[in-house]
Amino acid sequence: MAAAAALLTGTFIYANTNVLSADRICHGWVTPDQVSDALGGGWGRVSASEDSPTTCSARLESWLPGQGGELLNLYLGKEAAGFPFKDRAWEVSGTRHVMTGGTHGAYSTGGGWALLPPACSATASDDDSQTVLHAAVTRGDSAGDSAGMGRLLASAAQALTSGPQGCASGTSQTTPTRYLAPTAPDDTDFDKVCGIPGFRLGKVTGPEGQKVQEQTSGSLKDGLYCDLTFEGDEDGPFAQLAVVNDSRFVEPLKNRSFARADCDGRETVFADDMRYREPKEQATTGLPDDASLAKTFSDAAREALHCN
Template identity: 50%
Template sequence: MGNETATRDESAEGSADDTAIRRRSRRGAWITAVLAAIVLIGGTFTYFNTNLLDSGRLCYGWVTVDEADRALGGGIGKVTASEGSAGTCTIEKASWLPGEDRRISLRADTENEGFPFTRGVWKLSGDMRVLSGGTHGAYDKWGGWAMLPAACQKVTGDDREGPVALSASVDGRGGPGDTDGMGRLLASAGRELMKASDCAAPGYGDTADRTSAPSGERAADLARVCGIEGFRLDGLRGPKGERVTERIIGEPGKAVYCDLSFEGDEEGPFARFAAVGDPALAATLGDRRFTRARCDGAETVFAHDLRYFEKSELAAMQMPDSARFSKAFGDAARAALRCA
């Protein structure tokens, strides 16, 4: 009887010990799993944020990690870059958050003659910010460009003649970048490119940058189009009677860039106007037949780019033809800018 009791007691004690061991084992496994998860999360976070401690440069040394990160919109993510041939580079930001990966293509290229005022394809729009002073270019949250001296053509690997520009473009996969960051990226990268490639020239990167912001779209005052006194387009309307809207960069008395559109027109502006006083940009207009004048000591070109319309369409919309558009804009802008 005593032996049976001892056996049951020993059995109970063994069962309790087994239970305690299993509990300790489960607790140990749980702690191990938690620690492993912490290590994994910490490692992932560190991987996707190593650029925060990286003081190196990207893209042939043109760009800092911080500049690239700002242009891509900031936030959590690791910034890397891969250099291509002939002055091309791709900057990527990988994030652990779905849909947050972003990419910028950066390249130095020889552009077509007339850039950025190529007929029908102006790369300077009334809804972009314009850089002048030390950097000559334009940008928005999707990218932009900055002019480079002619000597920087050696960076492009292209033996064509034409203006040379550094361009940035966001691929849109993870949304747009940051507008201000894009401007700083282009200005800084342009300076570093010229330094690294020994292709600097007077008027490029040797003075402070100035930024002119767009006005935003608004209804045009047809008695004072583009904010310029005397620039009148009385009665102008769209093919279906749409009113005219405008976007303006600058102001009378300084350089002016202006887009005119018909409200709701998905084709974009039907007319673009520019009083171009920036020497680097004015030079790209070459001998095109635009009005020119000396304004505040600098040659200024009064350029325009118009969508093609049939004569019958022009009459129905009360729109001037190219020659009358040119005269109306040139005369009014010369007076507003107080040109000689």
């Protein structure tokens, strides 16, 4: 546990500064090209400031006169045991790209996160908090690039965990990372909600008659994340649903009361996060109560996957 305990105190980070190659920046986590790609590319020079043992600011300065710089912040932090499925604050959803397999995380053009292996936790064994690498575009005139952001996060996670001084006991990643892309928002088919055969809802509308729209990332086989939103609702989705079958994402849900099943030899959790609504609001929208919606979802997903 010595290397693990050092991760968030700085010893591990400074011992590994630029050890993988001379062109790596931000404590050796990433390359300038990866930063440029994540920020959307373009002509310019990438520089980095290692603000602390667990943070770094990388800047893409344009060569063109009058063009502002783009800024990407990278930082390591601890997250509670339920991350990324904290109540009312999911950090994985149908609106984001999701990584499973080798690297686990989620991202968009504005940033993202990646879980580090349990061996990288700097906490006591009875504390289930997790070490997470975060990336955030904090300044810039143009949107970042989601594909570039995913590659940067996966590469940085690999740099932090592999090699003789890596926090994952010197092992290297052999499982390939799978990248699940979000669909465009679309009107919900009430006979096949979230694209799941048999997942049906009655006619549901927003409090002001808005249509229900959905956005999904992944698939039933690879893990499915679905957001249901009333069109134009600035408060975000009224329901987030997930079919979770990657063991690293199943682990944070181990103490939750969600329905679960064995689906083709994989433990699968049917997770949900519903925005609270008063009975009067439910009657106005036509939504079933939270328990009924969760059961309808899990029953349909279980049937579609032919789970035991």
